[in-house]
Amino acid sequence: MKYIGSIFFIALLIGYFFVSCDKIEEPFLRNNIPDTGDTGTATVKRKILIEDYTGHKCPNCPFAAEVAKTIHEEHPDQVVVMAVHAGSFATPDASGNFTYDFRTPEGNQLNGDFGLGAAYPIGLISRITSAPGRWDVQYTKWAETVDTLLNDVATVKLTLTNNYVEANRTSNVTVKTDFLTDIEQNCFLCVYLTEDSIIKPQKKQNLTILDYIHMHVLRKSFNGTYGTQLNSAAGAAGATFTNSFSMNLSTDWVDKNCNIVVYVFREDTKEILQVETVKVK
Amino acid sequence: MKKTLLLLTFFTLAIGGFVFSQELNSNGNIHGNFSFEGQYYITDSAINAYEVKEKILSNSFLNLIYTNGNFTSGIRYEAYLGPMKGYDDAYAGNGLPYRFATYKKDELEVTVGNFYDQFGNGLIFRSYEEKTLGIDNAMDGIRVKFTPVNGITLKGIVGNQRIYWAKSAGVLRGIDGEFALNDLCSRMKDSKTKIILGGSAISKYQKDKPTSKYKLPVNVAAFAGRFDISRGRFALQGEYAYKINDPSALNNYIFKPGEALFLSGSYSQKGLGVIVAAKRIDNMNFRTDRDMIGNPLTISYLPSITKQHTYSLAALYPYSTQPNGEMGFFGQVEYMFKKGSKLGGKYGTDASVNFSRINNIKKESPGAGIAMDSAGTMGYKSEFFAFGDELYFQDFNLEVTHKFNKHWKAIFSYLNLIYNISIIENHEGPLIYANVGIADVTYKFNEKNAVRVELQNLMSKQDKGDWFTGLVEYTIAPKWFFSVMDQYNYGNEDFEKRFHYYMAALGYTKGSNRIALQYGRQREGIVCVGGICRAVPASNGFQISITSSF
Incomplete structure (x- = not known):
């Protein structure tokens, strides 16, 4: 019995050196968050982009669209949705209900680059990694994944100015990008156009809904799939970039239903740091 | 075998880069086990079994363990080509994710x-x-x-x-x-x-x-x-x-x-066992x-402290541990009525009663003006021994096993379940109340041949309503088994969803090798082991599984 005490003592000692822990005292908020200054960061929240990869012939995709809608309704100021029609479920048929082609070269490229071909619906949540080397998130996990980002502090601020010339259906958008923290990686700015309320058929399980309302449909990019490079090496805190883009709207699109979606992503991790949206008209 | 030994030796030296000397004797041995599970998927959109582009998906692994005296090392090869439905796609691929070396001195x-x-x-x-x-x-x-x-x-x-x-x-x-x-x-x-x-x-x-x-x-x-x-x-x-x-x-x-x-x-x-x-x-x-x-x-x-059920309808609503907070208790009494007694009959009767109940924990705001569970706060205060008001899960069940004579043996079970779907499955829905009755009867023709019939009935007014399962299994010991099963959702409020989930299977076992074939539908549901769960999507198709050890 005599050496039990000493062994306990040794174990505790080893435990003390071995195990470390950081007890955090209140307040739990960081006090070094930049919350004043020219950029007005106090009001900047990180916004989250849900990319819903979908297709009009995909039987389960309407469920994913409903999940995206619910998340958007819960966090209207912090969540932006973009529906990317790509893959075999989006391939139009020669005849029948599904002859319309929702696909875009940008969407096809993203679908391939992120390896999303296998099973739809699937999504990207601000392109954060869901597993090493993977970005895809099942729609049943979108809400949980968005929740993990809602409390993040914005690292980039985007300010959009849109000037729509109705006469020639031209959208002119100017984007001001402010880096709020140092980001030691190349960053790119992407400007996309989406359209709401497109009424076209959609499969839902074994039914075909002829008057389905397609929301947030990716139509075209203003500056290519991967956009415009903002910084050659590092986006230091305080760096600001201003870029302008314009696009003629196709006659097939309803201008008052169109939105401009702008985001900045890191080249190394592909993560979307910030996203903003504004209506075209 | 020589190649394997070489591979293991090489690997053993390679992984740690450490050097130690230990006398290896000539009695080293290699053992291990292998498993292959593959399915050919058939599109069956009625039950939500959607098209699988690859048609065939499989999960397999091989464990190889080398032991020599106080030294052991091993590797595991795994292949998910591609992962079967219900497994995370992130497993796609193949390789050696597991290798180790152990010595004892x-x-x-x-x-x-x-x-x-x-x-x-x-x-x-x-x-x-x-x-x-x-x-x-x-x-x-x-x-x-x-x-x-x-x-x-x-x-x-x-x-x-x-x-x-x-x-x-x-x-x-x-x-x-x-x-x-x-x-x-x-x-x-x-x-x-x-x-x-x-x-x-x-x-x-x-x-x-x-x-x-x-x-x-x-x-x-x-x-x-x-x-x-x-x-x-x-x-x-x-x-x-x-x-x-x-x-x-x-x-x-x-x-x-x-x-x-x-x-x-x-x-x-x-003859008596009590667990609380x-x-x-x-x-x-x-x-x-x-x-x-x-x-x-x-x-x-x-x-989880709830009983883990094995019959398919008893396991239709399994409990999943809630790491954010739960309180519960469990009690089980097992009693054997002696041979020769009135209830025991010639061979004795085993009876078991089990009850478990899980609630939330009682929570209060952590301070004035702070909403409960708010991010960046202490979250909540909770008294250690106070149960919350919300019921997560309750299970009362009885099981009686009786052997009538040399030929007949039966297990009868009854379960009464309450299942909080909104907490356990994290989607909206009412509390589910279900009653399940199960009869599992075996008739042994002789030492080798036996037939087993399983009848299960689940009654509920919530979720997908009532279910019935019937299974017939014929065994020719010790090598063969054949079975057919149907699970019928006859009480679904939506008449169009009163599906039959039929299944036929056969298996062959010889020594430590086992091959089983299966064809049929699998309903979507949840599989839980020890309170940890995985959602399984519906599927239809042929399945083959091979397991072996040496």
């Missing part, structure tokens, strides 16, 4: 590479693999076990955890000690009371996230203490665990410490990645 045992282990019941650390759930959080690092004297076991671990084909960014460091007092203390050597005490501590390191607006702890530690006391027919066990502030995605970034308590007691004598258990879990989600959700990268293992 006197009081010291050293393992490098991968290992599975747990401290106590696993409340603060359990590294394990559960193929049916797609869980594998194997450690990759170093484990040292030290037995200075008989009765004391000290264990230290350090390493990363496996996540799919990669390793966690976070690192785990831990220590565990177990003390068998009867071996240590001469006065207790012959005591009828046996006492074992244990204590453990673990810490995870995960780098800070500069974008978080909270001050995040990068080192999070947890501690646990346990006892195991037995005297004659009585046994009592318990473990308490405490975890410091660990804001995470699952607890909505609150800073409250976590706690868990498990207690169980049992009494057994010939109770538990409380409060904010005990613990992972190497604070932002991880789902099943990967768990450090703590919070076992």
Whole structure:
């Protein structure tokens, strides 16, 4: 019995050196968050982009669209949705209900680059990694994944100015990008156009809904799939970039239903740091 | 075999780069096991079994273990080409994710590479693999076990955890000690009371996230203490665990410490067994990645105390442990009516009654003007012994096993379940009340041939309504079995969804080799093992499974 005490003592000692822990005292908020200054960061929240990869012939995709809608309704100021029609479920048929082609070269490229071909619906949540080397998130996990980002502090601020010339259906958008923290990686700015309320058929399980309302449909990019490079090496805190883009709207699109979606992503991790949206008209 | 030996030797030298000398004798042996499971998928959109582009998906693995004296090493090859439905797509691929080497020298045992282990019941650390759930959080690092004297076991671990084909960014460091007092203390050597005490501590390191607006702890530690006391027919066990502030995605970034308590007691004598258990879990989600959700990268293992049912309809509504908070208890009495008694008949009758109930924990706001569970606060206050008002799960069940004569044997079961679908499955729905009756009758023609019939009926006014399952299985011992089954959702309110899930299977076993073929529909549902669950999508098709060991 005599050496039990000493062994306990040794174990505790080893435990003390071995195990470390950081007890955090209140307040739990960081006090070094930049919350004043020219950029007005106090009001900047990180916004989250849900990319819903979908297709009009995909039987389960309407469920994913409903999940995206619910998340958007819960966090209207912090969540932006973009529906990317790509893959075999989006391939139009020669005849029948599904002859319309929702696909875009940008969407096809993203679908391939992120390896999303296998099973739809699937999504990207601000392109954060869901597993090493993977970005895809099942729609049943979108809400949980968005929740993990809602409390993040914005690292980039985007300010959009849109000037729509109705006469020639031209959208002119100017984007001001402010880096709020140092980001030691190349960053790119992407400007996309989406359209709401497109009424076209959609499969839902074994039914075909002829008057389905397609929301947030990716139509075209203003500056290519991967956009415009903002910084050659590092986006230091305080760096600001201003870029302008314009696009003629196709006659097939309803201008008052169109939105401009702008985001900045890191080249190394592909993560979307910030996203903003504004209506075209 | 020579090639395999060479591979193992090479690997053993390669993994650690360490050198030690130990006498190898010529009696080394290699053993292992193999498993292949593959399915050809048929599109059956009526039951939500959608097209599988690859048509065929399979999961397989091979374990190879080499033992020679005090030295053991091993590897595991795994292939998910592509992962079967219900397994995370992140498993897609093949390779050698598991390799280890262990040697033992006197009081010291050293393992490098991968290992599975747990401290106590696993409340603060359990590294394990559960193929049916797609869980594998194997450690990759170093484990040292030290037995200075008989009765004391000290264990230290350090390493990363496996996540799919990669390793966690976070690192785990831990220590565990177990003390068998009867071996240590001469006065207790012959005591009828046996006492074992244990204590453990673990810490995870995960780098800070500069974008978080909270001050995040990068080192999070947890501690646990346990006892195991037995005297004659009585046994009592318990473990308490405490975890410091660990804001995470699952607890909505609150800073409250976590706690868990498990207690169980049992009494057994010939023909009678009684077990009672109770538990409380409060904010005990613990992972190497604070932002991880789902099943990967768990450090703590919070076992369920509810009974794990095996009949398909009894397991239709299984309970899943709620790491953010739950309180419950469990009781079971098993009694054997003696041979020759009125109820026992010629062969005796086994009867078992079991009850468990799980509620939420009682919570209050952590301070004036602070909403409960708000991120960046203490989250809530909770009295340790207070049950909350919300019922998560309740299960009352009876089981009677009786052998009538040389030919007939039967098991009858009844279950009454209450299942909180909105908490357990995390989607809206009413409380589900279900009654299940099961008859499992076997008729043995002779030593070799037997037929077994299973009839199960589940009645519920909620969810998908009533179900019936019928199964007939014919066995020619010890090699063959054939079975047909139908699961019929006859009480679904939606007439169009009153599906039949039919299935036919046959299997052949010889020695340690087993091949089984199956064709039919599988309903979508949840598979749980020990309170940890996985959603299984519906499927239809041919399935083949091969298992073998040597």
